[in-house]
Amino acid sequence: MADLIPLADIDPALIEDLLDRAFEPGRQTRTAYRIREGMEWLPGLSFAAVDEDGYLVGTIQSWPVALVDPAGRQHPMVMVGPVAVVPERQGEGYGKALVLALIGALDNRAPLPLVMIGDEEYYGRFFGFTAAPTQHWQVPGPVDHKRLLVRCAQTAVLPREGTLGPWRG
Numbered sequence: 156m157a158d159l160i161p162l163a164d165i166d167p168a169l170i171e172d173l174l175d176r177a178f179e180p181g182r183q184t185r186t187a188y189r190i191r192e193g194m195e196w197l198p199g200l201s202f203a204a205v206d207e208d209g210y211l212v213g214t215i216q217s218w219p220v221a222l223v224d225p226a227g228r229q230h231p232m233v234m235v236g237p238v239a240v241v242p243e244r245q246g247e248g249y250g251k252a253l254v255l256a257l258i259g260a261l262d263n264r265a266p267l268p269l270v271m272i273g274d275e276e277y278y279g280r281f282f283g284f285t286a287a288p289t290q291h292w293q294v295p296g297p298v299d300h301k302r303l304l305v306r307c308a309q310t311a312v313l314p315r316e317g318t319l320g321p322w323r324g
Contacts, residue, residue, distance in 0.1 A: 157249055159256045162201035162214055169211050170203075177239035186296030187272050191218040191234050194321045200233060202256045204240070204249045213240040215253035219322035220270065222292060224314040231322055232305075233261075235271040254282055268307035270319065278304055285310065293318040 162170065174182065182188070200217035215238045221229040235257060240249045261267075271284065278284035284304035292303060295318075307313060 157204040157206050157212060157252065159202050159204055159252060161198060162196070162203045162216065163198045165203045165211060165214070170214055173211055173214055173241060174237060174239050176241050178237065182237075185272075186294055186298050187234070187236055189295040190319050190321070191220055192295075192321055194218050194220070197233065200257055200260050202253055202260075204253055206244070211241075212244045213238075213249035213253055215239075215250075215257055217257060219324070220319060221322045221324075222270075222314055222317040222319050224317040229323065230268075230314060230317070231324070232268045232270045232319075235269050236273070238271075238273075251281060254278075258282065266308065268305050268313065270303070270305050272298060272302050273304055275301060275304055278306075282306060288313045288315075291316045295320060 196216040196218055202215050203211055204213035206212045216236065218234040219231065220234040221231050223229050235254070238250050238253055269284070271278065273284070275284060275286050284306045286301050286304050288305050288310045289303040290300050294303065305313065
């Protein structure tokens with residue numbers, strides 16, 4: 156398997172190369188990029204997978220975002236993604252290991268909700284993400300609300316409505 160190390164230990168050019176390989180051209184125009192626009196990823200919650208030969212095979216980044224409710228209050232969250240694995244190593248468990256590393260790094264005393272754009276069947280089954288609370292949330296761009304997911308111990312505390320965007324703390 157791989158060693159999981161802090162993403163900050165990886166050359167940024169290698170990270171960008173991996174993301175280019177894992178996703179189609181134009182990835183920077185996706186809604187997820189607009190949600191976290193202007194933010195730096197969180198080093199303590201972002202990881203890299205390096206295989207047995209020392210090659211970068213996967214990454215996960217986490218970003219400070221907030222859901223701004225109709226009263227203008229910010230509800231801080233952590234946006235997960237991209238979760239990226241080089242195409243020739245997909246299906247080998249690297250992505251799952253990266254998500255588990257992120258979840259394991261959260262402060263269990265007061266974990267912030269995790270939000271992502273992804274497949275609910277996969278991320279719900281393995282990690283507890285759900286689309287149910289996000290159906291009335293707005294984002295800066297197109298989104299299939301079935302793919303706007305959140306993971307939170309108590310989803311009842313989440314605002315029913317709001318706009319998801321960069322954290323402006």
